[in-house]
Amino acid sequence: MADKKLVEAVTSMEEDFAQWYTDVVLKAELVDYTSVKGCLVIKPAGYAIWELIQEELNRRFKETGVENVYLPMFIPESLLQKEKDHVEGFAPEAAWVTIGGSNELTERLCVRPTSETLFCDFYKNEVHSYRDLPKVYNQWCSVVRWEKETRPFLRSREFLWQEGHTAHATAEDAKNRTIQMLNVYAKFMEEVLAIPVIKGQKTEKEKFAGAEATYTVEALMHDGKALQSGTSHNFGDGFAKAFGIQFADKDNTLKYVHQTSWGVSTRMIGGIIMVHGDNDGLVLPPRVSPVQVCVIPIQQKKEGVLDKAYELRDRLKKAGIRVKTDDTDKSPGFKFAEAEMRGYPIRVEIGPRDIEEGKCVLVRRDTREKLEASLDKLEDEVGTLLETIQKDMLERARRHRDEHTYIAKTKEEFVKLFSEKQGFVKAMWCGEQSCEDEIKEKLSVTSRCMPFEQEKLSDVCVCCGKPAKKMVYWGKAY
Amino acid sequence: MADKKLVEAVTSMEEDFAQWYTDVVLKAELVDYTSVKGCLVIKPAGYAIWELIQEELNRRFKETGVENVYLPMFIPESLLQKEKDHVEGFAPEAAWVTIGGSNELTERLCVRPTSETLFCDFYKNEVHSYRDLPKVYNQWCSVVRWEKETRPFLRSREFLWQEGHTAHATAEDAKNRTIQMLNVYAKFMEEVLAIPVIKGQKTEKEKFAGAEATYTVEALMHDGKALQSGTSHNFGDGFAKAFGIQFADKDNTLKYVHQTSWGVSTRMIGGIIMVHGDNDGLVLPPRVSPVQVCVIPIQQKKEGVLDKAYELRDRLKKAGIRVKTDDTDKSPGFKFAEAEMRGYPIRVEIGPRDIEEGKCVLVRRDTREKLEASLDKLEDEVGTLLETIQKDMLERARRHRDEHTYIAKTKEEFVKLFSEKQGFVKAMWCGEQSCEDEIKEKLSVTSRCMPFEQEKLSDVCVCCGKPAKKMVYWGKAY
Numbered sequence: 034m035a036d037k038k039l040v041e042a043v044t045s046m047e048e049d050f051a052q053w054y055t056d057v058v059l060k061a062e063l064v065d066y067t068s069v070k071g072c073l074v075i076k077p078a079g080y081a082i083w084e085l086i087q088e089e090l091n092r093r094f095k096e097t098g099v100e101n102v103y104l105p106m107f108i109p110e111s112l113l114q115k116e117k118d119h120v121e122g123f124a125p126e127a128a129w130v131t132i133g134g135s136n137e138l139t140e141r142l143c144v145r146p147t148s149e150t151l152f153c154d155f156y157k158n159e160v161h162s163y164r165d166l167p168k169v170y171n172q173w174c175s176v177v178r179w180e181k182e183t184r185p186f187l188r189s190r191e192f193l194w195q196e197g198h199t200a201h202a203t204a205e206d207a208k209n210r211t212i213q214m215l216n217v218y219a220k221f222m223e224e225v226l227a228i229p230v231i232k233g234q235k236t237e238k239e240k241f242a243g244a245e246a247t248y249t250v251e252a253l254m255h256d257g258k259a260l261q262s263g264t265s266h267n268f269g270d271g272f273a274k275a276f277g278i279q280f281a282d283k284d285n286t287l288k289y290v291h292q293t294s295w296g297v298s299t300r301m302i303g304g305i306i307m308v309h310g311d312n313d314g315l316v317l318p319p320r321v322s323p324v325q326v327c328v329i330p331i332q333q334k335k336e337g338v339l340d341k342a343y344e345l346r347d348r349l350k351k352a353g354i355r356v357k358t359d360d361t362d363k364s365p366g367f368k369f370a371e372a373e374m375r376g377y378p379i380r381v382e383i384g385p386r387d388i389e390e391g392k393c394v395l396v397r398r399d400t401r402e403k404l405e406a407s408l409d410k411l412e413d414e415v416g417t418l419l420e421t422i423q424k425d426m427l428e429r430a431r432r433h434r435d436e437h438t439y440i441a442k443t444k445e446e447f448v449k450l451f452s453e454k455q456g457f458v459k460a461m462w463c464g465e466q467s468c469e470d471e472i473k474e475k476l477s478v479t480s481r482c483m484p485f486e487q488e489k490l491s492d493v494c495v496c497c498g499k500p501a502k503k504m505v506y507w508g509k510a511y
Numbered sequence: 512m513a514d515k516k517l518v519e520a521v522t523s524m525e526e527d528f529a530q531w532y533t534d535v536v537l538k539a540e541l542v543d544y545t546s547v548k549g550c551l552v553i554k555p556a557g558y559a560i561w562e563l564i565q566e567e568l569n570r571r572f573k574e575t576g577v578e579n580v581y582l583p584m585f586i587p588e589s590l591l592q593k594e595k596d597h598v599e600g601f602a603p604e605a606a607w608v609t610i611g612g613s614n615e616l617t618e619r620l621c622v623r624p625t626s627e628t629l630f631c632d633f634y635k636n637e638v639h640s641y642r643d644l645p646k647v648y649n650q651w652c653s654v655v656r657w658e659k660e661t662r663p664f665l666r667s668r669e670f671l672w673q674e675g676h677t678a679h680a681t682a683e684d685a686k687n688r689t690i691q692m693l694n695v696y697a698k699f700m701e702e703v704l705a706i707p708v709i710k711g712q713k714t715e716k717e718k719f720a721g722a723e724a725t726y727t728v729e730a731l732m733h734d735g736k737a738l739q740s741g742t743s744h745n746f747g748d749g750f751a752k753a754f755g756i757q758f759a760d761k762d763n764t765l766k767y768v769h770q771t772s773w774g775v776s777t778r779m780i781g782g783i784i785m786v787h788g789d790n791d792g793l794v795l796p797p798r799v800s801p802v803q804v805c806v807i808p809i810q811q812k813k814e815g816v817l818d819k820a821y822e823l824r825d826r827l828k829k830a831g832i833r834v835k836t837d838d839t840d841k842s843p844g845f846k847f848a849e850a851e852m853r854g855y856p857i858r859v860e861i862g863p864r865d866i867e868e869g870k871c872v873l874v875r876r877d878t879r880e881k882l883e884a885s886l887d888k889l890e891d892e893v894g895t896l897l898e899t900i901q902k903d904m905l906e907r908a909r910r911h912r913d914e915h916t917y918i919a920k921t922k923e924e925f926v927k928l929f930s931e932k933q934g935f936v937k938a939m940w941c942g943e944q945s946c947e948d949e950i951k952e953k954l955s956v957t958s959r960c961m962p963f964e965q966e967k968l969s970d971v972c973v974c975c976g977k978p979a980k981k982m983v984y985w986g987k988a989y
Contacts, residue, residue: 074582080579109547126612133607134659
């Protein structure tokens with residue numbers, strides 16, 4: 034059916050998952066490489082996904098009282114250095130502006146890798162009284178981290194993200210906001226991106242530089258590797274003390290604020306590709322697909338076919354569905370392959386005989402299933418099918434995740450699982466970094482998180498055999 | 512009426528317009544200064560205006576076929592240097608990254624001041640055949656220009672903007688797109704920002720570095736100075752030749768593409784302030800006001816008052832109006848002053864007696880006019896009043912602009928007008944840069960544009976007396 038010319042060049046994911054990924058992002062025209070090493074162009078098909086993510090997250094953020102702002106992209110070196118752990122975490126990957134307007138700068142400026150220090154410097158002047166709290170600000174921007182190895186969406190020297198930064202009167206308020214935003218991310222990923230996630234806390238070793246606690250949503254990709262998909266950090270009053278952010282409380286005493294930050298990035302697009310994609314290309318969940326339906330006319334030169342295709346497009350558009358008609362002079366087979374590569378959830382095939390019979394064919398991208406639809410009920414049938422696809426994609430991803438989540442009670446089981454299987458392994462941990470270090474060194478496996486939903490699999494650490502404190506999800510990470 | 516405590520600190524615009532402007536942007540909480548010299552924080556009230564501008568421009572752009580993309584923020588020096596005029600124009604204001612990941616870079620990277628060179632580098636690989644044209648891409652991002660003197664929104668080292676970059680098969684297509692986008696800007700500014708503009712072409716002296724022709728929309732501020740509010744450039748095939756962007760045309764010959772670029776920035780927010788503001792603060796046109804209606808309860812501790820205020824808010828919100836209730840414990844007078852400072856188009860006053868009588872008071876921000884409204888028709892009355900305010904604000908701005916547009920037929924008139932009046936002066940010009948240079952040096956006046964609507968005011972140049980070629984709008988610029 035689908036023309037093979039277009040899909041031939043995609044390496045199969047069973048053969049080489051990394052190459053499959055690269056082939057798909059390029060052939061689905063999500064991104065392209067540039068002359069700037071480690072930086073990408075996000076092309077229209079990729080950026081439109083990001084716009085839908087932004088729109089939906091903005092809506093969900095604003096419901097919780099978030100306000101958007103914009104802070105400078107430059108951080109003076111002295112500002113970056115105010116919080117010791119933070120600068121140690123980010124300085125090695127920093128890009129520095131040293132010349133401005135033909136002159137050597139007296140103080141070099143870091144291109145923001147993240148904006149905690151700038152927000153602290155801002156809040157220091159904004160917050161005076163308990164009446165000024167909480168501050169719940171967010172910004173959409175790009176950040177720069179000088180990575181050595183880069184991969185489209187997953188790790189690049191510049192990437193787009195949102196970073197929320199909040200200040201609160203009490204430790205409890207900060208803790209609550211940290212968890213609240215983690216839940217916003219988890220719900221968004223499941224409901225919109227159809228990606229089920231494990232919610233939990235990062236270990237000390239894996240937490241954000243300068244945070245008291247880091248929480249994460251972890252997703253499992255099709256190849257069994259883990260993708261950290263969003264993080265939420267509770268800073269306590271550590272940054273407030275480093276920056277002197279104090280307020281007069283109701284009891285008239287000066288107190289330090291408690292802060293949080295949380296972010297997700299274009300990395301999520303990488304997650305969509307690696308959770309849902311197949312050997313014919315992208316498979317987009319309807320809610321985040323810039324084109325939900327592609328109408329493809331069959332024998333389009335026959336009288337009335339193209340007109341009918343436009344009519345169906347206009348009707349679906351009017352019903353609030355994101356739709357396009359492929360009216361190019363390519364063959365139907367080529368158009369099918371292209372629509373599959375780009376991951377459009379439904380294609381509508383309409384030819385002369387269909388028109389005669391008052392029907393058309395709907396083809397699901399996720400299952401390839403073909404369904405006949407009556408033309409006079411098209412809007413309803415397409416609307417319902419989009420909902421079904423969205424639901425099925427989440428279920429399928431959840432099933433894949435669950436089938437690739439294993440339990441190890443002993444070191445032997447643990448090592449065996451990671452040599453034979455690809456996926457998450459749940460195992461008990463003593464709480465010591467030395468065990469994390471040993472596991473990472475020997476198996477290239479990291480602790481993904483200590484899930485909120487704890488189970489007691491055994492009494493002892495899977496690595497050292499000492500008494501266990503936490504159940505941990507372990508995995509190989511992107 | 513309005514509490515004076517809040518407004519006292521605003522310098523009157525008649526006394527010192529520049530100080531008035533600074534007072535308003537700070538006290539209306541649009542921006543704040545930062546530790547990064549020449550860079551600002553855009554606070555929630557300011558950023559929300561930018562979000563409305565983005566939303567409306569995106570809608571208008573997409574109607575004309577524009578697709579959004581994202582390109583890197585860094586430009587390798589060798590890329591920036593490919594078009595000679597362009598690099599000469601931008602290099603003096605460039606900020607350079609010279610260190611990345613603790614290492615000196617082998618080639619330094621310019622933080623984008625504008626992205627023509629990056630788009631050319633991208634299009635070079637994207638465009639092969641006439642089938643690939645036109646490319647009509649746009650990006651929303653921040654850019655950096657190392658300015659010496661900075662002012663909030665009007666000129667800062669980093670600012671937010673959109674930059675559209677297109678490639679076309681013919682010179683005519685490029686010319687048409689350049690004008691089309693200028694018209695999009697002009698309509699947007701009049702219909703949404705209530706700012707009337709003069710459309711025209713820049714002189715050679717004032718055109719964009721590397722452009723064949725630059726078109727502009729010029730607005731007149733309240734103090735009689737001109738603000739260049741948006742520009743659209745036709746590059747012809749100059750960049751295409753410098754970067755080697757060629758395509759196989761229908762006739763099977765290789766041709767260079769013709770390109771355009773066009774942009775507007777957060778500078779437009781400065782325009783809104785300086786066209787509509789008054790000595791009590793900001794006055795926002797309803798269509799670009801994040802809060803269109805502020806409901807202020809009078810005697811809010813009396814039973815039922817606050818509930819009624821919330822009810823009105825909810826009703827207006829349901830009618831699609833952006834509304835908030837000020838339920839803080841400040842005095843009504845203070846709330847009035849604050850609502851005025853922030854420029855909310857309508858405030859609704861509702862007290863116990865109003866409730867008894869089934870009415871409320873609407874106060875227009877632009878005229879201070881007070882109107883009584885029946886509570887049961889509130890949505891309609893507010894909706895109509897917002898439209899009236901929008902229309903009146905444009906008319907008022909147009910009248911101010913027209914009343915401050917003068918005609919000079921002789922050099923004496925020209926000099927006298929610029930020494931006595933503040934505004935645009937229309938006068939004839941010979942077309943020689945020497946006259947522009949002389950006028951700039953002696954009067955600090957620049958050619959704003961050669962308007963599309965030409966008039967023949969006299970036969971000779973207002974400066975040198977030689978035969979005139981064009982009528983020009985002259986003015987003092989921001």
